[in-house]
């Protein structure tokens with residue numbers, strides 16, 4: 001093997017975790033400027049860090065791996081009452097005195113410059129306070145770091161490094177060219193329609209197909225190497241007795257979270273900025289605004305109580321946020337910029353279109369001998385290369401694997417993260433190809449997958465921390481009633497409907513992020529954990545409340561989780577399905593620290609039943625500190641804190657460096673089974689049912705976890721059958737920026753969903769958890785496409801599968 | 808009782824005179840001058856600060872803004888506030904309170920019928936409208952007739968289960 005990628009080590013290194021003790025030379029005190037780091041340097045640093053991490057001993061397994069008093073119970077959401085009564089506050093819903101409203105004008109050209117601006121008519125509308133353009137906008141610093149390039153750099157809170165309304169230059173169709181601020185939203189929107197702009201147009205680069213000759217190798221694909229080779233897949237492929245080699249394409253997709261990106265920005269007399277922002281990353285937005293407006297940490301506060309869905313579209317700051325703050329400064333009043341639906345999709349980039357090649361070679365009995373997964377995706381000057389070829393590095397055993405990617409720079413809105421970036425489009429190609437190979441082998445596709453289940457990570461050659469995929473296959477086949485000897489494709493018809501079944505696997509890696517929390521204990525026995533993380537619907541507040549109750553040994557009602565404000569301890573972007581584990585690890589660290597402190601108090605007290613106890617013999621239990629061997633001997637929190645002269649006790653905890661990732665291959669796994677009906681005449685596809693079995697480690701809350709997986713499958717159904725952002729190839733204009741034309745699944749599209757979890761703890765993770773939030777969408781489009789093939793005999797390799805492709 | 812909401816936006820009204828208007832929302836009458844082009848949705852959210860009703864598209868494409876007018880569900884973004892003088896307007900705030908949830912709200916919690924919660928007020932009002940219409944006879948009817956309310960979190964299964972639990976009793980629908 002030429003190069004062993006060490007993704008977790010790399011991420012740890014770059015994410016600003018403290019480096020492990022064995023590698024003092026690679027502590028990166030200064031945040032990295034990723035754009036200047038070459039792939040080679042990155043790889044060298046990673047290898048070093050990885051080696052060091054490999055030497056560190058394993059972390060102690062979490063004593064709560066099997067806890068089940070609060071953890072693993074289906075608690076209803078702690079914010080449920082707020083949400084069903086309409087009292088949960090989203091970012092456009094904070095009452096602010098003297099609020100004004102903003103609307104955007106977008107460029108209708110993709111490349112060129114503004115030659116004339118006529119804002120007089122808009123300014124003349126009574127109630128309009130200002131029309132902000134590059135000519136009169138406050139001077140704003142251009143962000144130095146792009147989150148899409150250096151997601152691990154804590155200073156990279158802005159999605160891109162594009163200037164924010166500072167010049168006449170246009171770099172994408174949809175770029176904001178004016179912000180109209182008025183007393184009401186209707187007036188702002190009306191006046192925006194009166195702004196006239198003239199442009200000088202240059203020829204833009206708009207499609208992958210037209211510019212593939214300019215493709216290049218990115219420095220990295222979401223911090224992983226763009227090129228991974230094991231053996232010689234190109235040489236092995238032609239020698240394989242059975243092979244498939246095909247191209248798969250997936251379209252550009254938009255998140256379309258139900259809450260449009262919203263910002264309420266206000267400046268106080270002292271020049272401090274407060275922003276209510278719908279973001280997954282309040283601390284990142286704070287960091288970016290500090291740079292853009294040249295402010296100190298104490299001068300910017302970002303508050304995000306609730307986010308109305310995000311799916312990656314709110315990971316880091318887009319231009320709407322600084323534009324709202326700049327407009328507020330310009331008019332001297334608070335501004336609410338709640339983007340129109342079309343503005344969201346012009347301004348916020350979605351998932352890149354991909355063109356992927358998957359070539360598989362196998363022996364006659366189905367053993368893989370060559371796996372090639374390669375292809376193209378778009379990027380902009382802030383190179384974000386979506387890592388679609390990565391699943392092929394970890395899912396199946398093969399002696400020869402080549403996974404590599406190229407990007408094509410286009411004059412389009414910055415492409416970005418959308419639910420399970422990489423794995424989602426990549427799994428469509430890989431799992432479709434596995435299905436095609438199974439047919440070529442005349443083999444059951446499930447048997448083919450079983451046949452190629454690896455014992456160690458196929459490209460990293462590390463053991464798995466936990467991998468129960470075979471068990472998922474077995475259970476899923478049983479629940480679904482999978483028939484290993486299915487009738488031939490296109491031969492099963494019931495009434496007017498052709499019926500087919502399909503299967504696809506899924507995978508999503510553990511991606512630890514650094515987290516710090518503060519935990520507060522009151523004598524009454526209330527424990528509150530504070531963090532700047534946000535609730536975007538994943539159930540974070542609920543499951544961490546369960547965790548707090550379990551960890552600190554208090555009743556559920558006495559456990560509290562406070563989040564969504566940069567005045568609280570730091571947490572990185574809510575993403576990567578990492579929150580439960582990472583925030584959880586910080587909570588565990590805080591509990592350990594609290595145990596230390598309380599133990600000292602107990603030892604200092606001669607009358608304490610724990611006066612002579614060993615540190616290792618005590619733990620936080622049922623409202624106090626007790627002997628683990630004898631839970632009746634100990635001291636209640638109230639008594640421990642009685643002699644203290646403060647109203648509460650506070651400790652901070654941080655997640656430890658993720659050294660396990662260098663030693664183990666750590667991921668969630670699963671399988672989807674799908675049944676579809678395809679109308680014999682109209683070719684309408686109706687999805688009848690999904691059966692899904694997931695190995696996501698221990699499940700903290702089966703209710704919210706199941707919702708996450710179901711939501712992922714519904715989004716995967718949309719991707720498979722209807723979703724596509726259509727760009728005009730001549731102008732680069734997004735032609736369906738609204739929900740009337742960009743179709744997402746509705747209630748009537750819902751299939752029967754049957755989701756199961758193995759619920760087996762990963763011994764190397766806090767609480768034994770693994771990622772849940774994104775894996776549901778992974779593989780779901782492939783399972784559906786495979787079922788459509790089985791129903792019709794028509795293989796669609798170009799999503800979405802619309803009726804015209806089945807004629 | 809009347810609450811007088813003073814129009815903070817006097818300057819805006821020279822474009823067309825603001826009309827004095829009385830809206831009855833959740834049993835409470837609100838008097839306010841309002842520009843005639845103000846949508847019912849903006850009147851609720853921005854003028855009356857009843858932000859439970861959500862805006863997802865402003866174009867009648869998502870259902871997040873669903874409210875009830877004399878029991879009939881409408882997309883409030885597609886209707887002007889001035890058209891609703893004298894109507895009984897009901898929003899999610901009128902359905903139940905945190906202390907006293909409506910059975911439908913309780914069912915939504917029990918079935919985890921939401922994640923981010925942004926579509927939820929519209930879903931809830933839409934279900935009320937559905938029950939009021941009385942057309943739904945089967946679970947498939949419910950699914951069809953609830954398809955104007957998008958949920959990007961994909962909580963449809965929980966929503967359907969919650970509706971069937973409550974509507975099942977009222978309309979005699981079996982799940």
Ligand code: FES
Nearest residue numbers: 863865867870884
């Ligand atoms: S906001 Fe009214 S239908 Fe979307």
Ligand code: FES
Nearest residue numbers: 922924926958960
């Ligand atoms: S709960 Fe998020 S959109 Fe429905």
